[in-house]
Every structure is written in structure tokens, then in C-alpha cells.
Amino acid sequence: MSAVLEIAGLQKTYRSRKGSRKALDGFDMVVESGQVHGFLGPNGSGKTTTLRTLLGLIKPNGGRMTILGREVPQALPEVAGSVGAIVESPQFFGNFSAHDTLSLLADAGGVDQARVFEVLELVGLRDRAKDRVKTYSLGMKQRLAVASALLKNPTLLILDEPANGLDPGGIREMRTLMRNLAESGMTVVLSSHILGEIQLICDSVTIISAGRRVAAGSVAEVLARHATSSVRVRVEAVTELSASAGALREIGAQVVIEPDHLMVSGIAQPSAITRALAARGVYVSELAPVSVDLESVFLELTGTAPVAGEHRQVDQSAMVPAAPVNGGWGQ
Amino acid sequence: MSLYKAETRRLTKRRFTRFFVLGTVLLLAAIVAGMFFSNQQVTPETRASAAAAAEAEYQEALRYAAEEKTRCEAAPTASPQPCDQLYQPSRDDYQAQWHMPATFDFREQFGAMVTTLAALLAVMAFVIGASFVGAEWHSGGMMNLLLWRPQRLKVLGTKLGALLVALTALTVLVSAAWTGLFALVASMRGTLDGMTSGAWQSYALMELRGLGLVVFAGAIGFGLASLGRHTAMALGAALGAVIVFQFGLGTVLALAKVKFLEAYLVPVWTQAWMDKSVEITDYDSCNYSGTEGCVPDTLTITWPMAGGVLVAVLVLIVGASMWTMRSRDIT
Numbered sequence: 001m002s003a004v005l006e007i008a009g010l011q012k013t014y015r016s017r018k019g020s021r022k023a024l025d026g027f028d029m030v031v032e033s034g035q036v037h038g039f040l041g042p043n044g045s046g047k048t049t050t051l052r053t054l055l056g057l058i059k060p061n062g063g064r065m066t067i068l069g070r071e072v073p074q075a076l077p078e079v080a081g082s083v084g085a086i087v088e089s090p091q092f093f094g095n096f097s098a099h100d101t102l103s104l105l106a107d108a109g110g111v112d113q114a115r116v117f118e119v120l121e122l123v124g125l126r127d128r129a130k131d132r133v134k135t136y137s138l139g140m141k142q143r144l145a146v147a148s149a150l151l152k153n154p155t156l157l158i159l160d161e162p163a164n165g166l167d168p169g170g171i172r173e174m175r176t177l178m179r180n181l182a183e184s185g186m187t188v189v190l191s192s193h194i195l196g197e198i199q200l201i202c203d204s205v206t207i208i209s210a211g212r213r214v215a216a217g218s219v220a221e222v223l224a225r226h227a228t229s230s231v232r233v234r235v236e237a238v239t240e241l242s243a244s245a246g247a248l249r250e251i252g253a254q255v256v257i258e259p260d261h262l263m264v265s266g267i268a269q270p271s272a273i274t275r276a277l278a279a280r281g282v283y284v285s286e287l288a289p290v291s292v293d294l295e296s297v298f299l300e301l302t303g304t305a306p307v308a309g310e311h312r313q314v315d316q317s318a319m320v321p322a323a324p325v326n327g328g329w330g331q
Numbered sequence: 332m333s334l335y336k337a338e339t340r341r342l343t344k345r346r347f348t349r350f351f352v353l354g355t356v357l358l359l360a361a362i363v364a365g366m367f368f369s370n371q372q373v374t375p376e377t378r379a380s381a382a383a384a385a386e387a388e389y390q391e392a393l394r395y396a397a398e399e400k401t402r403c404e405a406a407p408t409a410s411p412q413p414c415d416q417l418y419q420p421s422r423d424d425y426q427a428q429w430h431m432p433a434t435f436d437f438r439e440q441f442g443a444m445v446t447t448l449a450a451l452l453a454v455m456a457f458v459i460g461a462s463f464v465g466a467e468w469h470s471g472g473m474m475n476l477l478l479w480r481p482q483r484l485k486v487l488g489t490k491l492g493a494l495l496v497a498l499t500a501l502t503v504l505v506s507a508a509w510t511g512l513f514a515l516v517a518s519m520r521g522t523l524d525g526m527t528s529g530a531w532q533s534y535a536l537m538e539l540r541g542l543g544l545v546v547f548a549g550a551i552g553f554g555l556a557s558l559g560r561h562t563a564m565a566l567g568a569a570l571g572a573v574i575v576f577q578f579g580l581g582t583v584l585a586l587a588k589v590k591f592l593e594a595y596l597v598p599v600w601t602q603a604w605m606d607k608s609v610e611i612t613d614y615d616s617c618n619y620s621g622t623e624g625c626v627p628d629t630l631t632i633t634w635p636m637a638g639g640v641l642v643a644v645l646v647l648i649v650g651a652s653m654w655t656m657r658s659r660d661i662t
Contacts, residue, residue: 056481057474057661076481085478091471095346104344107337109479148475 002069004156004187005031005054010063012049012211023049025211026063031156031189031204036182038202038219039191042302046211047191051087051160068155081109084154086145086162094134098125098144101133102151111151119147124173138165146174150181157181160191175201195295209302226297231270233262234286235277247280248273263290334480338493347462352501355455359505362447363512370520371432381430392420435521438530441513445534446605448509449541453548456498457569460552463494465562474661487656491553491649498549499542506538540604540634547641554648558655572597588615591630604637 012024024046031037041047052058054065056073065072067079092101102116120129123143133141142165149157162178163171171194178188178201192198198205198219205222207215215222235244238260245255248264251272256263267273274284342348371377396419403414410417467473467490480486517523555565577596584592591611593599603609609632617625 052660052662055478057477059658059660073481080479080481087474087478091474093466093470093472096344100344104337104341105475105479107340108334108476110333152479 002033003030003066004033004068005029005189006064006066007050007054008064010050010053010065011061012046012053012058013061022211024053024060024063027208027211028213029206029216031187031206033187034182034185035203036178036188036190036201038198038205039189039208040193040195040198040205040298041191041208045208045302047208048088048160049211050208051085051158051191055083055085055087055158057087081152082155083158084149084152084156085158085160086149087158087160092133092141092144095132097130097132098136098147099129101144102148105148105151109152115151115153119150122150122177123147139167139170142166143170146177154186156187156189158189161193162190163192163194163197171197195293195298199293207298207301214301215297222297223293226300230263230265230290231267231273232286232288232290233264233273233277233284234260235262236283236285240282243280244277244282247276247282251276261286334486334489335493338490339497342459342463342493342497345463345466347466348459351455351459351462355451356505358451359448359509362444363509363516366435366444366513367516367520369433370435370516372520373431373434373522377432378427382427384430385425385427389420389422389425392425396420435513435517437514437517437521437523438525440521441510441517441534442537442606444509444513445506445537445541446602448506449538449544449605450601452502452505452541452545456502456545456549457552457565459498460494460549461556461565462552462562463556464490464553465556465560465565468557468560469562477661483656484653487557487653491550494549494553495546498545502542502545506541510534510538537605537607543638543641544601544604547645550645551648554645554652557652558648590616590628594630594632599632600637600640603632604634604641606634608633 007027007029010024010027011022014021014023027046027050029039029050039047039050049058053060054067054072056076059073067076068082070079072079096104098120099116102119103113105111106113106116117126120126123146125140125143125147128136128140133144136144142162146159146162149159163174166174175197178190182188182203190198190202202219204218205216206213207222215225217225233244233248235241241257241260241262245257245262248255248262248267252266253264253273254266264273270287270289273287277284396417400414400417403410403417407414464473464487467476473486476486477483514523552565552569555568556562558564559568577598581592581596584595589595590613593611599609599611611630611632613628613630616628618628620626
């Protein structure tokens with residue numbers, strides 16, 4: 001597979017009278033052809049800055065970027081016809097209808113007007129195409145934004161929070177649409193906060209925190225890299241938790257006592273747990289391996305897991321050294 | 332060409348553009364109607380009626396003067412002045428022309444109408460130009476467009492070009508209608524006497540300068556709104572310019588007794604542009620002449636001088652908007 005999008009060492013510093021802030025600090029990203037690639041990061045981590053920089057809206061302070069093998073922003077006018085994108089919340093002129101909006105974009109980009117009807121049908125706006133955009137719900141505007149990105153029938157589709165404002169049915173439709181587009185050969189880069197969705201539809205992910213890449217690779221690889229062999233153990237009586245923890249520590253396990261269960265790790269075979277507890281006359285009511293999901297990996301890597309009694313601020317995320325996961329430029 | 336076509340469509344599809352053009356056209360129609368109904372054609376009957384009215388007034392004045400003289404001679408001591416020095420009306424004090432109805436003399440009065448037309452169309456062009464790009468920035472439409480055509484200067488330049496071509500077409504059409512309608516008003520409610528080919532040519536050139544003023548106003552509105560990324564920026568700047576450069580600067584210069592203070596104010600320059608020249612007089616100065624007595628200093632502002640100032644302002648503002656478009660981050 002060839003890389004459709006490559007970013008290496010991207011840097012962007014915003015300067016204002018209040019001082020300077022590094023939005024991107026040597027960020028790397030590689031997206032292979034034909035994949036649905038998830039782009040994850042907490043608020044203020046640099047996701048939108050990355051996408052805006054990639055699309056020529058922001059000038060970087062350093063680094064290299066290519067789209068479809070061409071260096072951008074220099075070659076952006078040539079590759080723009082193959083890139084469909086929505087960045088941040090969808091914004092359209094409220095007094096135009098969806099049809100007018102797309103028709104004007106089609107004119108500006110030299111796209112056949114027949115394509116306007118195709119994409120309106122594709123995103124489910126056919127029957128509301130003549131209504132003014134200002135009468136649309138957020139979800140409908142989101143559909144229109146996706147339609148505008150699809151209008152060029154792009155090779156690379158970049159969508160920033162496409163499920164934002166969609167109802168559950170809409171989210172599922174969007175998921176199916178993304179998969180169908182990827183199956184038709186389109187590469188899709190998807191930025192989202194709905195990690196369950198990303199895990200369901202993405203082939204690979206890049207996680208960004210504080211302007212740096214903290215994880216990248218296929219979803220399975222990222223999960224495997226951060227998987228733990230923890231086991232959740234419940235016993236018949238909560239009063240026996242403390243004694244049970246002691247018994248398990250004696251056989252070399254690491255134990256965390258939770259209010260109604262134990263989290264046990266460092267044990268090769270779960271049967272050792274039942275054997276050790278039964279020997280003390282304690283009987284196990286639940287023994288379940290804890291599977292790691294993208295959300296827990298995300299929270300761990302970005303340091304954004306909620307802590308009781310603390311109020312995390314927007315820019316408060318993990319300062320993790322840039323990880324050379326799956327290499328950087330050209331790898 | 333596709334971008335130009337799209338921008339022309341976008342401009343003409345906007346409700347704001349349509350309403351503002353319609354409002355301006357209705358206002359212009361009201362002026363034509365007002366001129367039509369407030370003027371009358373001069374006929375032998377109106378001339379005779381005016382002569383009769385003047386004669387009646389003269390006779391009434393003579394009668395009143397005679398009564399005054401009789402009263403004075405009856406009691407000379409009660410009169411504030413000698414009886415032979417009382418006012419005696421003359422025939423010249425009661426001219427028939429003062430009783431003539433208003434009549435539209437095309438050669439004499441159409442110049443003021445051309446200036447009125449240019450001023451109204453310039454205001455319209457300024458607001459439409461500001462709104463055309465200001466609303467695009469504010470609604471996010473500009474960002475969408477740049478995702479499609481990542482050529483900033485080309486996008487802004489094409490937008491400005493589409494605006495100016497549309498304004499030119501509208502001004503030419505309206506000016507032709509304006510000239511035709513006032514020629515009709517003159518033929519029905521006044522006179523076209525003295526309209527030689529030279530006079531027609533002079534008015535055609537004046538309308539051409541009016542077109543220049545409209546294009547200038549449209550480009551300035553566009554440039555200011557693009558600099559501030561909002562329609563209100565242009566309107567605020569215009570309001571600020573009126574307050575600072577007209578009232579504020581005018582008052583300060585008057586207090587400082589600056590020579591030719593009108594030369595620092597905008598209306599004189601627009602008047603010079605439209606009327607070919609304006610002479611400003613400094614009544615505080617005196618150049619003694621044996622034949623003419625005290626002759627004050629004068630400054631003549633010609634239309635090429637005014638044109639130079641307009642071009643300089645145009646280059647400054649549109650150039651600044653292009654420069655910021657090229658260099659700024661679009662967030």
C-alpha cells in the first residue's frame with residue numbers, strides 16, 4: 001500500500017500579544033491508500049490545526065507534508081481536485097439552499113452539475129435540497145458538509161468530526177457511507193471524539209496530544225500495544241475483598257482493590273486465582289478478563305482520564321515524547 | 332472562468348444584493364417621478380400667466396406706495412423719513428420670471444442629476460461590495476471556497492472582479508435609463524434646448540466618471556470588509572471616516588485656521604471628480620489689485636488630481652486586503 005498522506009515534523013506556533021503557543025510540535029502522520037484512518041486527540045491537541053495546515057489554510061513554521069505524493073502547500077492547487085474536506089463545524093451561507101450551495105461549489109471547482117444531485121441523494125438531503133440552509137439542524141448541516149466534500153469524488157476525503165450533531169441513525173448511516181467509500185478505493189481520514197465509532201470503522205489511527213503523535217498504527221496494533229492482562233474478580237462477600245487481595249499478592253499478583261471487586265494482573269493463568277482463593281475458603285462469583293478499548297488507550301495516552309475532584313483544563317493533556325510508531329516520513 | 336461564473340452567480344443570487352439594488356432603483360425612480368411632477372413645460376399660456384401675476388403684484392405695490400405717501404403727507408412729523416424719500420416700486424422689482432413654474436432644463440440641470448445618480452450608486456456599491464465578501468468571511472463560505480480552490484489571491488481577485496464587472500454592467504444600464512428618463516422629463520416637463528453633440532458628450536463623460544466613482548466605492552467596501560473579515564468592518568470604517576475626516580478634522584482645521592481646509596475633506600474631491608474641477612477660496616487672504624480691489628487666494632482641484640487620489644486610496648486598501656489574504660492564517 002502506498003501512502004496517500006504523509007506528514008513529518010510539522011510545527012506550528014501561534015504568536016499573540018499574550019505570548020506564543022506551540023500548537024504542533026514536530027507532528028508526524030502517515031495514511032495509507034484505501035484506508036479509513038482515525039485521527040484522534042483531545043480538545044486543543046492540534047487536530048484541527050493539522051488539518052488546516054494540510055489544506056493550506058494555515059502556514060506551518062516547519063515540517064513537510066505530502067498529499068498523493070505531492071508536496072503541499074506548494075502543489076495544493078494541483079491536488080485540490082482530488083481532496084474533499086470539511087474542517088471543524090460546517091459553515092454555509094444561511095440564505096442559500098443546499099442545492100445552491102453545492103451548485104456554486106461545483107461551478108467553482110469545475111465539477112459536473114449532475115454530481116450535485118448524486119451527493120445530495122448519498123447524504124440523504126434530496127428532499128430538503130431546496131430549503132434554505134439556515135432552516136437545517138446541525139445534523140443536516142453536517143450532511144451537507146459531507147456532501148460538499150464528496151462533490152469532487154475525491155481520492156482523499158478528510159472529515160473533521162463528521163458525526164457531530166447526527167442522530168444515532170445518522171451516525172450509523174455515516175459509518176456505512178465511510179466504509180462504502182473506502183471499499184470503492186477512497187482514502188478517508190476521520191477526526192472524531194466518538195472513539196467507539198472510530199474503533200468500529202477505522203483501519204488505522206493516529207493519536208495526537210499536545211501537538212505530537214503519541215500513537216499510530218492499525219487499531220488492532222494500538223490496542224495490542226496497550227493491552228493489559230488484567231482480570232476482574234468478584235467474590236461472594238465484599239467483606240472478603242481485603243483478605244482475597246492478600247492471598248493473591250502472595251502468589252505474585254498485582255492487585256487493586258475496587259469498592260466491589262478486585263483488579264488483578266501479573267497472573268499467567270486465571271485458574272491460579274480461583275485455586276488460591278478457594279484454598280482460603282473464598283469463592284469467586286465472577287472472573288472476567290478486562291479487554292482494552294480505544295477509549296481507555298486514548299485516555300491513558302493523552303492523560304485526559306477524569307480524576308475525581310479535579311477539573312481538567314482544555315490544554316491539559318499528556319506531554320508524551322513523539323513516538324516513532326510505524327516510522328515517520330516515507331515509512 | 333468557472334470560478335468567475337460561480338462568483339457572479341453567488342453575487343446575483345444573494346438576497347441582500349437583490350434587495351439593495353431594488354431599493355436603490357426604487358429610490359431613483361422616486362427621484363425621476365418627483366422631478367416629473369414638480370416641473371412643467373413653459374408654454375405661451377404660462378408665460379402670459381406669469382407676466383400677468385408680475386404686473387398685478389407691481390400694480391398692488393404701486394397702490395400701497397401711493398397710500399403710504401398720502402398718509403405721510405397728511406402727518407409728516409409721524410413719518411420716520413421724509414415723504415419724498417419713501418420707497419417707490421419699479422417695474423424691474425416685479426419680474427415675470429419669478430412667477431414662472433419650475434421647468435426642467437436638461438442642459439442646466441442634468442449635471443446635478445448625474446451626480447445624484449453616481450452618489451446613490453456608489454453608496455449601494457460600497458455596501459454590496461462589503462457584504463459580498465464580509466458575509467463570506469463571517470459565514471465560513473470563504474474557507475469552504477479555499478478548500479476547493481486553494482489559490483487565495485486568485486479567489487479574492489476573481490471575487491472582486493466579478494463584483495466590479497457586475498457593478499459596471501448595472502451602472503451602465505441604470506445610467507442609460509437615467510439619461511433616457513430625464514430626456515423624457517425634459518421633453519414633457521421642460522426643455523432639451525441647447526443639447527448639442529458637445530453637451531451630450533460632456534454628460535456622457537460625466538457619467539463615465541460616475542461609473543469610476545461607483546467602481547471605486549465597490550472596491551473600497553470589498554477591500555475594507557476583506558481586511559476585517561466582516562461587513563461591519565467596512566461600514567464601521569466608512570462611518571469612522573465620516574466622523575473623523577469630516578466633522579472632527581473639519582472642526583480642528585477650522586480652529587487652526589488652516590488655509591483651504593475644504594481640500595482636506597472628502598466631498599470636495601468627489602465633487603472635483605464629477606464636476607471636472609472645484610475652486611476653493613481662502614476669504615482670509617487679500618491680493619490687492621488696483622482694478623479689482625482685494626482678490627482672495629484660490630485653489631483649483633481638477634478631476635485628474637481627484638482621480639489620482641481615488642486611485643491611491645484604491646491601491647492602498649485593495650492592496651492591503653490582497654496582502655493580508657496572502658499572508659494570514661485562516662482560522
